[in-house]
Amino acid sequence: MNWISNYVRPKINSLFSRREVPENLWTKCDNCGQMLFHRELSNNLNVCTNCNHHMPITPRDRFTALFDGGIFTEVAVPRPIDDPLKFRDQKKYPDRLKAAQKQTGEQEAMLVAEGEMGRTPIVAAAQDFSFMAGSMGMYVGNAIIAAAERAVELKRPLILFSAAGGARMQEGILSLMQMPRTTVAVQMLKEAGLPYIVVLTHPTTGGVTASYAMLGDVHIAEPNALICFAGPRVIEQTIRETLPEGFQRAEYLLDHGMLDRVTSRTEMRDELITITRMLMQQPPPVIADLPAPAEIESGAEVADLDPPSEPEKA
Template sequence: MNWITDFVRPKITSLLTRSEVPENLWIKCPETGEMVFHKDLEANQWVIPASGHHMRISAKERLKAFFDGGEYLSIELPKVAVDPLKFRDERRYTDRLKDSRAKTGMEDAVLVATGTIEALPIVAAVQDFSFMGGSLGMAAGEAIVTAAETAISESRPLVLFASSGGARMQEGILSLMQLPRTTVAVELVKEAGLPYIVVLTNPTTGGVTASYAMLGDVHIAEPGALIGFAGPRVIEQTIREKLPEGFQRSEYLMEHGMVDMVVHRHELKGKIATLLKLLTKTPAVLAGDAETLGSDMSSPDTFRSAEAEGSALSNEAA
């Protein structure tokens, strides 16, 4: 045994070798440049403590934070044909799917689950932007249709968290067909007298804004979310004009009546629970709940119309 090669050299090598630092140990705030420890950010639901900037959050983390006790039942989703068009650009579509599945641990861009918020039973559908930009393809469309069918069969309100870049180009016309399919699905939820609430997160763009993402009884947006059909760069290049400050951001859209309220992520669960109590005429609703909603609505009339719509929904259900 050569003690120099077997003992001394490995020790020296280990001392000189640069220790590996895990990726994303520190997260940089896009607004202020502040560095935040990822564990602290995770504990704060991925909201930068100082600036209040809302980072993107995974579908699984979203469901855990939203449901009572972090407990929910995932709904098994129907299987769809994989790559029926045999699409290929720089890479095969099947390879892109494999990479996204390995990265996220999801089969596709939408998760559907049932559970309770403040003891109210609901169905939730959540899009995950980290899965191919949350794009709407056959699997995602099938997931939203399944969420609507589950809500109807179990007589539960449907809450949808939208986060998408639009239709999935690798599926062509089959992707575009999901727009009318999902539109019909959420209309059936409404016809059943059940509330349908949409939470618009950053970003919500493209085809989803031409279908299910803009058909809610109430539209809630997270602060600073980019919401619109075409992105601001595309619009500026088309009209050759500079857009107003904050154009297509949630606060701008609320001022112009596009969304009903802008709600901090920490308050989402409580606000949605209050809305559902009003829309379903749950006896447990308190007068104070209505007052807290009023400050977030785009106008006083908006709240009154939401309350009136709740009465209409209850009458239809009866």
């Protein structure tokens, strides 16, 4: 037995060998290929610091950045029947739901919360594209109705972040019925005189675009977000023509009057605060959390604060 080769050398190699770096420390940008440190990317709200490409972000992370101090309260959403049509393709529908719940840690494709944004009380709802492509099922319809009812009850504006591949095929006609249901919910806000602001993120397609995603008082989109009913590939195959560059992207829709703003995610909170307070007829937000200066009432105090200037020499 060669003790140097079999014992000493492996021992030395184990002491000086490089430690393996965890795979989740770095993320590669889908657009430019830049390797981004996970903490830097998270602090920038999953926006590439090199090319400004907007990567997916979960509703919880979005709400943490949106609400003051990252504090919000979830709004309860009625739970529908899990598998009303007993649907099965390659997998049973309940199995797909369980897999999506395990992957995302969420119960469904939409999260509803309430809290303050820049000292402005709001109700917010956000879709999670990683949960079965954010598809619109009965739960999503119930979530939007619950958000609208809570906003009307508290007299607060509703801000909705859309991200969906369309209706959920596993629920068939019951999924399509959510389009008129959510339209009624939006009408409740309009009758109550409350603002409804929609932030369209990548991608927002199908029946979601054909219903609550395009019924807002103000429509804002993240840069380069795909917003459409039928996708560009389907349209090209149908009309057999090449579509313009950037067709159905946020900037294209802004140029053609479909959107009001295209705003980066890192600037979205300030933009929403300004627009929300304007629509609620509230004074502009105060920069920094400082008490307002005391008003000066007497002329004596004015004289103390502003001493008279020296008389000009002739």
